[in-house]
Structures are given as structure tokens and as C-alpha cells.
Amino acid sequence: MTAIPRYLVCDNFMDDEDGEYVLHTQAPKFLARWNDDTETFDIVAEYDNISEHFGGDKEKLISFMEEMVNWYEDYDEWLEENVDEA
Incomplete structure (x- = not known):
């Protein structure tokens, strides 16, 4: 792998046992927590000003966040199909 992926799934069970986070590694950089x-x-x-990145355009921001949700749902599906839980 030569580039850091756009999204990285993160968790820290010692700090937030139920929290599932995604780090967006490209501009605008930020950390988000999944809300079930x-x-x-x-x-x-x-880490970057999100509103400023999208020029205050709420529709662009909503579209961006919907894309991230779709990625996360695809990731979650992949986990269910490919990872055995002990």
C-alpha cells in the first residue's frame, strides 16, 4: 500500500467501549463517531475546518457525509461476510 486510505476505522476500547470511529485522512481531515x-x-x-472546506455549502457537506455513511455501511457488510468473531 503506497497511500493512506481515505477512511480508517478506529476504536479504543479502553476509552470508549462501544464507540466506532472513522478518521477521514484527506482534506477536510476529521474524526467522526458512528451514531447507531x-x-x-x-x-x-x-483537523481542518470542514465548513470552510466546502465554502459553507451545506448541500456539498451533506453529500460528502452521505458518501462516508455509504462507505461505512459497505465496510460493515464486508466485516460480516469476511471476519469470524471468536
């Missing part, structure tokens, strides 16, 4: 209740992400840390 709303089936969306909550931004927990911004």
Missing part, C-alpha cells in the same frame, strides 16, 4: 440511533456520523474532532 441516527445512522450518521457525529464529528468529534476537526
Whole structure:
């Protein structure tokens, strides 16, 4: 692998046992926590200004976040099909 993937799944069971996070590694860089209740992400840390990145265009931001949700749902499906839990 030569480039860091766009999304990285993160967790820290010692700090947040149930939390599932995704780190967005490209601009705008941020850390988001999956919210099971709303089936969306909550931004927990911004490393780049997200609103500024999209020029304040809420539709672009919504589209971007929907893309991330779709990626996460694909990832979750992949986990179910490919990873045996002990």
C-alpha cells in the first residue's frame, strides 16, 4: 500500500467501549463517531475546518457525509461476510 486510505476505522476500547470511529485522512481531515440511533456520523474532532472546506455549502457537506455513511455501511457488510468473531 503506497497511500493512506481515505477512511480508517478506529476504536479504543479502553476509552470508549462501544464507540466506532472513522478518521477521514484527506482534506477536510476529521474524526467522526458512528451514531447507531441516527445512522450518521457525529464529528468529534476537526483537523481542518470542514465548513470552510466546502465554502459553507451545506448541500456539498451533506453529500460528502452521505458518501462516508455509504462507505461505512459497505465496510460493515464486508466485516460480516469476511471476519469470524471468536
